[in-house]
Amino acid sequence: MSEPDRPPGSGLEIFHAVYEREFDYVWRNLGRMGVPHGEIADAVHEVFIVLHRRWNDLDHGRSLRPWLFGVARRVASDLRAKRREQPTDVEPPAVEDPRIAERDLLWRALAMLDEDRRTVIILHDLEGHTGAEIAAQLDMSVNTVHSRLRLARADLLAAVRKLRGAR
Amino acid sequence: MSELEQVPDELASLFAAERAAPVVDAAARTAAKARMVAAVAHVPLGTAGAAGAATTLAGSGKVIAILALTLGVGAGTIALVKHADRTA
Numbered sequence: 001m002s003e004p005d006r007p008p009g010s011g012l013e014i015f016h017a018v019y020e021r022e023f024d025y026v027w028r029n030l031g032r033m034g035v036p037h038g039e040i041a042d043a044v045h046e047v048f049i050v051l052h053r054r055w056n057d058l059d060h061g062r063s064l065r066p067w068l069f070g071v072a073r074r075v076a077s078d079l080r081a082k083r084r085e086q087p088t089d090v091e092p093p094a095v096e097d098p099r100i101a102e103r104d105l106l107w108r109a110l111a112m113l114d115e116d117r118r119t120v121i122i123l124h125d126l127e128g129h130t131g132a133e134i135a136a137q138l139d140m141s142v143n144t145v146h147s148r149l150r151l152a153r154a155d156l157l158a159a160v161r162k163l164r165g166a167r
Numbered sequence: 168m169s170e171l172e173q174v175p176d177e178l179a180s181l182f183a184a185e186r187a188a189p190v191v192d193a194a195a196r197t198a199a200k201a202r203m204v205a206a207v208a209h210v211p212l213g214t215a216g217a218a219g220a221a222t223t224l225a226g227s228g229k230v231i232a233i234l235a236l237t238l239g240v241g242a243g244t245i246a247l248v249k250h251a252d253r254t255a
Contacts, residue, residue: 011211011212012207012212015207015212016203016204019200019203020200023191023196023199023200024190024191027190027191028190040191041195041198041199044199045199045202045203045206048203049206049207052206052207052210052212052213053213053214053215054213055212055213056212056213057213097188097189098184099184099185099187099188099189100188100189102180102181102184102185102188103184103185103188105181106181106182106184106185107185109181125174125178125182126182126185126186153174153175153178156178157175157177157178160177160178160181161177
């Protein structure tokens with residue numbers, strides 16, 4: 001459909017539909033990437049502002065998730081760099097729901113991992129991508145993905161045990 | 168799911184709990200949506216938007232300041248040269 005034939009506001013409607021559809025995906029992955037609870041809302045906003053700005057550059061025939069994941073990674077990385085300059089308390093608030101408590105524990109343990117290993121474990125074990133898909137997305141060999149995954153799981157297990165012991 | 172060896176049980180149960188946990192509460196979701204709607208309401212898709220416009224304005228301000236400084240210095244130099252010619 002050419003631009004003049006497009007009903008007014010339809011582009012924005014598609015953007016808002018994408019926002020609704022991918023909001024949880026972006027929020028959850030920013031938490032997994034170590035963005036503190038109090039900063040996730042701002043980080044999600046930033047990711048979708050980038051999506052809005054870059055809308056015309058994207059191939060809308062393909063899944064947006066790999067692209068959104070990449071933007072979320074950059075936003076999380078920028079926030080980490082900022083926190084190194086101005087450290088803040090990253091302790092999540094106490095919660096009653098045991099699922100949320102377990103999720104927070106996992107997110108804190110993931111935050112302790114090296115970024116490359118964390119990314120592989122998020123994409124493989126939490127998002128369910130195959131080694132080949134991750135290799136294509138991160139521009140690396142499948143063997144490297146598998147190697148990083150093994151190391152990441154060992155690191156994550158150690159981090160979880162350390163945090164449980166510290167409770 | 169995994170192409171590799173089985174995920175350790177301790178991690179598998181954490182992963183399951185994470186997937187089952189609610190992502191964000193309704194109030195935070197509503198606030199985030201309202202903020203996004205306000206941010207993009209009058210900005211055409213695929214453009215720099217309010218933040219970009221602010222950056223552009225700031226950039227324009229710098230250019231004008233540099234231009235003014237250059238013109239000021241240039242005018243001052245000409246005046247000095249004329250003054251030197253008159254007094255020579």
